[in-house]
Amino acid sequence: MTTPTPEQQLAHMFVELAGGTVTEPSDPSGILAMLAAHSTRLLAARASSVLYVPDDRAPRQLASTDQELLHLEESAVEWGEGPGYDAHRSGRRVPDTPLDSDEAHRRWPQYAPRAVKLGHRRAAALPLPGRSAEQPVLGALILLRSDDTPFTAEVLTLGQSLTAVAGQVLAREREVSESRALADQLGQALTSRVIIEQAKGVLAARLSVPVDEAFRLLRGYARSHQRRLAEVAREVVHEDLKITG
Structure with missing residues (x-):
């Protein structure tokens, strides 16, 4: 060879x-x-x-x-x-x-x-x-x-x-x-944004409040409990968490 x-x-x-x-x-x-x-x-x-x-x-x-x-x-x-x-x-x-x-x-x-x-x-x-x-x-x-x-x-x-x-x-x-890595980060951000929007709608309907007020309650709960907003939103959507006005 x-x-x-x-x-x-x-x-x-x-x-x-x-x-x-x-x-x-x-x-x-x-x-x-x-x-x-x-x-x-x-x-x-x-x-x-x-x-x-x-x-x-x-x-x-x-x-x-x-x-x-x-x-x-x-x-x-x-x-x-x-x-x-x-x-x-x-x-x-x-x-x-x-x-x-x-x-x-x-x-x-x-x-x-x-x-x-x-x-x-x-x-x-x-x-x-x-x-x-x-x-x-x-x-x-x-x-x-x-x-x-x-x-x-x-x-x-x-x-x-x-x-x-x-x-x-x-x-x-x-x-x-x-x-x-950037695509993964953007995908995660988009997923979080979607679940937060869903939670705003669920909470607004549940409490009969405007969507902006629902977001204020959602964000306030996450801050007071030192939790990520997307995690709280996911639990609200899945009805694992009840947030009151």
């Missing part, structure tokens, strides 16, 4: 991501794991990790092809150092760097020696781009090698293509998730 070329593998990854079958909108872990796995194969890395920070409110997520590396990347975020942290913070590519070099130990005093202990000798990182000016960078792809062969500019350019498509898909899936 013929081994697929890097271009064919890249095309295959694009198809998988575009199909939208690797994750749910609320759970991007499938995309992160795919990006890490494909990057390792396509870019001749020993291991790869992905740091994903969708916004300032959501917790960061990490995926990796190596469990020990995953723990290291988690610690690196806490230390505020490492190639992935730098790429995410700056939005710029971290070029191939020997991990036992003076530069690496100066920039990443905790990360570099721990990565070397895990058998990694070179590292590079690529920003994970977003789709908005408010969130231009969603995280980073971290690449590591166990030999002295550097990550070439061509390899890192290919890797940037991977992060570009993954970033687009992650941003799109997040937009879908936010749209669904």
Whole structure:
């Protein structure tokens, strides 16, 4: 069987991501794991990790092809150092760097020696781009090698293509998730509005008062009992609660 070329593998990854079958909108872990796995194969890395920070409110997520590396990347975020942290913070590519070099130990005093202990000798990182000016960078792809062969500019350019498509898909899936949440909120608000209007009519008929007066009584009962207006309205409609004038 013929081994697929890097271009064919890249095309295959694009198809998988575009199909939208690797994750749910609320759970991007499938995309992160795919990006890490494909990057390792396509870019001749020993291991790869992905740091994903969708916004300032959501917790960061990490995926990796190596469990020990995953723990290291988690610690690196806490230390505020490492190639992935730098790429995410700056939005710029971290070029191939020997991990036992003076530069690496100066920039990443905790990360570099721990990565070397895990058998990694070179590292590079690529920003994970977003789709908005408010969130231009969603995280980073971290690449590591166990030999002295550097990550070439061509390899890192290919890797940037991977992060570009993954970033687009992650941003799109997040937009879908936010749209669904907004639709759910609007649906709940509409349901509440309908039940409140029904309760106003029921109470107005029951007490022989104008609808505005019925709403005043309904709202007053909810406030005095520290309950949600929609809950009180639902009980009035179902005749589980009697409100008197």
